[in-house]
Amino acid sequence: MSISFDVQRTAEGGGRRAALTLPHGVVETPVFMPVGTAASVKAVEQGVLEKIGPENRGAQIILANTYHLYLRPGHELIARAGGVHRFMSWERPMLTDSGGFQVFSLSSLRKVTQDGVEFRSHLDGSKHFFSPEHSMDVQIALGADIAMVFDECVEHPATYERTRDSMGLTHAWAQRSKDHFELHKHRVPWHEALGGATQSLFGIVQGGMYVDLRKESADRLVEMDFPGYAIGGLAVGEPREVTREMIARTLEWLPKDKPRYVMGVGYPDEIEEYAKMGVDMMDCVLPTRAGRHGLVFARDADGVVVRMNIKRKEYAEDPGPIDASCGCMVCARYSRAYLRHLFVSGEPLGLTLNSVHNLHFYLATMERVRADIAGTARSHSTL
Amino acid sequence: MSISFDVQRTAEGGGRRAALTLPHGVVETPVFMPVGTAASVKAVEQGVLEKIGPENRGAQIILANTYHLYLRPGHELIARAGGVHRFMSWERPMLTDSGGFQVFSLSSLRKVTQDGVEFRSHLDGSKHFFSPEHSMDVQIALGADIAMVFDECVEHPATYERTRDSMGLTHAWAQRSKDHFELHKHRVPWHEALGGATQSLFGIVQGGMYVDLRKESADRLVEMDFPGYAIGGLAVGEPREVTREMIARTLEWLPKDKPRYVMGVGYPDEIEEYAKMGVDMMDCVLPTRAGRHGLVFARDADGVVVRMNIKRKEYAEDPGPIDASCGCMVCARYSRAYLRHLFVSGEPLGLTLNSVHNLHFYLATMERVRADIAGTARSHSTL
Numbered sequence: 115m116s117i118s119f120d121v122q123r124t125a126e127g128g129g130r131r132a133a134l135t136l137p138h139g140v141v142e143t144p145v146f147m148p149v150g151t152a153a154s155v156k157a158v159e160q161g162v163l164e165k166i167g168p169e170n171r172g173a174q175i176i177l178a179n180t181y182h183l184y185l186r187p188g189h190e191l192i193a194r195a196g197g198v199h200r201f202m203s204w205e206r207p208m209l210t211d212s213g214g215f216q217v218f219s220l221s222s223l224r225k226v227t228q229d230g231v232e233f234r235s236h237l238d239g240s241k242h243f244f245s246p247e248h249s250m251d252v253q254i255a256l257g258a259d260i261a262m263v264f265d266e267c268v269e270h271p272a273t274y275e276r277t278r279d280s281m282g283l284t285h286a287w288a289q290r291s292k293d294h295f296e297l298h299k300h301r302v303p304w305h306e307a308l309g310g311a312t313q314s315l316f317g318i319v320q321g322g323m324y325v326d327l328r329k330e331s332a333d334r335l336v337e338m339d340f341p342g343y344a345i346g347g348l349a350v351g352e353p354r355e356v357t358r359e360m361i362a363r364t365l366e367w368l369p370k371d372k373p374r375y376v377m378g379v380g381y382p383d384e385i386e387e388y389a390k391m392g393v394d395m396m397d398c399v400l401p402t403r404a405g406r407h408g409l410v411f412a413r414d415a416d417g418v419v420v421r422m423n424i425k426r427k428e429y430a431e432d433p434g435p436i437d438a439s440c441g442c443m444v445c446a447r448y449s450r451a452y453l454r455h456l457f458v459s460g461e462p463l464g465l466t467l468n469s470v471h472n473l474h475f476y477l478a479t480m481e482r483v484r485a486d487i488a489g490t491a492r493s494h495s496t497l
Numbered sequence: 498m499s500i501s502f503d504v505q506r507t508a509e510g511g512g513r514r515a516a517l518t519l520p521h522g523v524v525e526t527p528v529f530m531p532v533g534t535a536a537s538v539k540a541v542e543q544g545v546l547e548k549i550g551p552e553n554r555g556a557q558i559i560l561a562n563t564y565h566l567y568l569r570p571g572h573e574l575i576a577r578a579g580g581v582h583r584f585m586s587w588e589r590p591m592l593t594d595s596g597g598f599q600v601f602s603l604s605s606l607r608k609v610t611q612d613g614v615e616f617r618s619h620l621d622g623s624k625h626f627f628s629p630e631h632s633m634d635v636q637i638a639l640g641a642d643i644a645m646v647f648d649e650c651v652e653h654p655a656t657y658e659r660t661r662d663s664m665g666l667t668h669a670w671a672q673r674s675k676d677h678f679e680l681h682k683h684r685v686p687w688h689e690a691l692g693g694a695t696q697s698l699f700g701i702v703q704g705g706m707y708v709d710l711r712k713e714s715a716d717r718l719v720e721m722d723f724p725g726y727a728i729g730g731l732a733v734g735e736p737r738e739v740t741r742e743m744i745a746r747t748l749e750w751l752p753k754d755k756p757r758y759v760m761g762v763g764y765p766d767e768i769e770e771y772a773k774m775g776v777d778m779m780d781c782v783l784p785t786r787a788g789r790h791g792l793v794f795a796r797d798a799d800g801v802v803v804r805m806n807i808k809r810k811e812y813a814e815d816p817g818p819i820d821a822s823c824g825c826m827v828c829a830r831y832s833r834a835y836l837r838h839l840f841v842s843g844e845p846l847g848l849t850l851n852s853v854h855n856l857h858f859y860l861a862t863m864e865r866v867r868a869d870i871a872g873t874a875r876s877h878s879t880l
Contacts, residue, residue: 153838157845161826187838191814195834203830431574443544447586451578455536455570462540462845 167477197257405468550860564599580640788851
C-alpha cells in the first residue's frame with residue numbers, strides 16, 4: 115500500500131487522531147517530524163531516535179532535505195545505495211521536502227522562470243537548474259515515503275500582486291510535479307521490494323497572508339487531487355496570530371479525509387495549538403537547532419512551556435534535571451550543572467543531549483495531544 | 498576497599514591478566530582507558546560508553562583531566578556536586594592525571610620553581626599556581642578512583658643533565674604529593690558513602706630516554722611505595738623502538754604485584770604490544786581524536802591493523818561497514834558510504850560514530866589480549 119489515512123476521532127476544536135499508513139510503516143497523527151537535513155537528525159544517532167519520546171517508541175517519521183542531498187552526496191548515489199532509508203539506516207517512514215525552500219533561501223544567485231530556477235550552490239558556487247520535473251526525479255531517487263511538489267515560497271512581506279503571481283507559478287509547478295511524478299513514480303528504489311508501492315506526492319497551498327489567495331490556492335490544489343496537502347509559506351516572519359489565522363482558514367477548505375501538514379513550525383506551544391486545530395503533521399528544525407544553541411524546553415508546574423538557556427550561570431551548580439517531570443534519557447541521568455558545563459566547554463556531547471531532550475519534549479507534547487483527542491487526557495507531564 | 502591488584506596469570510612474554518579492584522568497581526587488566534578530558538569522552542554519551550566493546554560490556558574505566566576540570570568548571574564545584582563520578586554520571590572506575598602534562602603543554606606562560614609551577618590558563622590567560630600539594634587537593638576534590646603524582650614531563654629531545662634535573666624535581670614532587678595525599682585523602686567526596694575507602698595515588702617514573710635515569714627513577718619511586726606505577730614521559734616524539742625499550746627496561750624494575758601504567762599510548766598495535774610485555778593500563782586520546790578527524794581503524798584478513806581515512810572518495814559508494822569482522826554498533830548498522838557522507842558534510846553524528854567504532858576497536862583489541870593471556874586465545878576478529 116502506498117498511503118492510507120484513517121481518521122479515528124475528531125475532537126470539538128477540530129483536532130483529529132488518525133493513522134497514516136505509508137510504505138515504511140504506520141504513523142499516528144497528529145505527529146511531529148524531526149528534521150534530518152543531510153540524512154542525519156543533527157547530533158542524534160538513529161538508534162537513539164528510535165527510542166526517544168514516551169515509552170521509548172521513538173520518532174515515527176523524519177524529514178530529509180532534497181536540496182541538501184541533491185548537492186551532497188547526490189540523489190543518484192543515494193538511489194544506487196537503495197534510497198535514503200537504506201543509505202542512512204532508518205527503516206521507518208520519511209518525507210522529503212521539494213528543495214524549493216532552500217533554492218530560495220540558500221542559493222547565492224538564482225533566476226526564476228516559468229520553467230524552473232537556475233541557482234548557484236551554497237557549497238561551491240556550482241550552477242544547477244531545478245524544475246518541477248527535476249525535483250520529482252531527485253525525490254523519486256531519494257525514495258522517501260512522502261514527496262512534496264516543487265513550489266516557490268514567497269518572501270514576507272510581499273505585495274498582493276507579487277504573492278498572486280508567485281502562487282500562480284506554484285500551481286503550474288504543482289500540476290507539472292504531479293504529472294511527472296505519476297509517470298515516473300515506479301522508479302523509486304524500493305518499488306519492487308515493497309510489493310509495487312510508491313511514494314505519495316503532497317500538494318502545497320501558498321497564497322501568502324491573503325485569505326482570498328489562500329482559498330484560491332487550496333481550491334486549485336484540491337482540484338488536482340493530491341493524497342495530502344501542506345500549508346506552506348508560513349513561519350516566514352509574520353506575527354503568530356496571522357500564522358494561526360492562515361492555518362485555521364486553510365484547514366476549512368482542505369478535505370477532511372486527507373492528511374494536512376504545516377511546514378516548518380514551531381515552538382512547543384504552537385505545535386500543540388495547531389494539532390488541536392486539526393493539523394496532522396508538522397516539522398521544524400527548532401528542537402535540534404535550539405539544542406545546539408543551548409536552549410532547552412521544560413514545563414512549569416502549570417504545564418506552561420519554559421525556555422531555559424542552559425549556559426546561564428544560575429545552572430552551574432544545579433543538581434536537578436532540565437525538567438523533573440520529563441521521562442527522557444537526558445533528564446533521567448544528567449544534571450543541569452553537567453549540561454551547562456558541556457555547553458560552556460564546547461563539548462559535542464552537549465549538543466547531542468540538548469537535542470535529545472528537546473526532541474523528546476516535542477514528541478511527548480504530541481503524544482499528549484493525541485491522548486487528549488482520543489479522550490484519554492493525561493496530565494501536563496512531558497511523559 | 499581502596500585498591501587491590503590480583504594477578505591471575507602471567508604469560509611467557511611478560512603479559513599478565515589481573516583484576517584491579519577500585520572503590521567504583523573491578524577492572525580487568527590489561528585495560529585500555531578512554532580519555533574524557535573535560536568529564537566527557539568526546540562526542541560519546543555515557544550510556545553508549547557503558548555498552549561499547551565486546552559483548553556490550555562497555556569501558557571499564559575512563560580518564561578525566563585535572564588541569565581542564567580545575568579551570569572549568571572548577572574542582573570545588575565538582576566536589577560540591579559529589580565528585581566527578583556523580584557530576585558526569587559515570588559510576589564505574591575513573592582516573593585523573595595530575596595536570597602536570599597540560600601545565601607544560603598548554604599554558605601560554607609558565608615558571609617552574611622547586612615549589613611548583615606558575616602558569617597562565619590557555620582559556621583566559623588568568624594566572625594559576627600548581628604545586629604537588631595543590632594537584633593533590635584538586636584531585637581529591639575531583640574524586641577519581643586513582644590519582645597521579647604531580648610531575649614534570651621533560652621535553653624530547655632533552656640533554657642528560659636537563660633530564661636528570663627534571664627527574665630530581667619530579668621525585669621531590671612525588672614525595673610531597675604522597676605526603677599531602679596521605680594527610681588529606683579522607684576528604685574525597687565519597688569517603689563515607691563508600692565505607693571509608695579512599696583514592697589510590699600512583700607514582701610516575703621519569704628519566705627521559707636514558708636507561709640509567711629510568712632505573713634510578715624506578716628505584717626511587719618503588720622506595721616511596723606507591724600502590725601503582727606509571728611510566729611517564731614517553732610518546733613525546735621519540736622513535737617507537739625507544740619507547741618500547743624504555744618500557745621493557747622499566748617494567749623489570751617495577752614490582753610485579755602492582756599495576757603498571759603507560760601514559761598516553763598509542764596506536765592499536767602498540768597497546769597490544771605493550772600489554773603483551775606486561776603493561777597493565779594504558780590511555781590515549783587517539784581513538785576519539787582520530788575519529789573526529791575521520792580516521793578509523795580496521796583489521797585486514799591477517800589481523801593487521803589498517804588505518805582508513807573515511808573521507809576518501811573511494812568510500813563514497815561503499816555499502817560495507819568499516820570492518821566486516823567488527824561487532825560494534827556502528828559496523829552493525831552504518832555503511833562506509835554513509836560515514837563518509839556524514840564526515841564530508843560536517844555532520845556531528847560522524848564524529849560520534851567514528852569515535853564509537855574506534856573505542857570499540859581498542860576495547861576489543863585488549864579483550865583479545867586478555868583472552869590470549871588467559872590461554873583462551875581467540876581469532877584476530879575485533880569481536
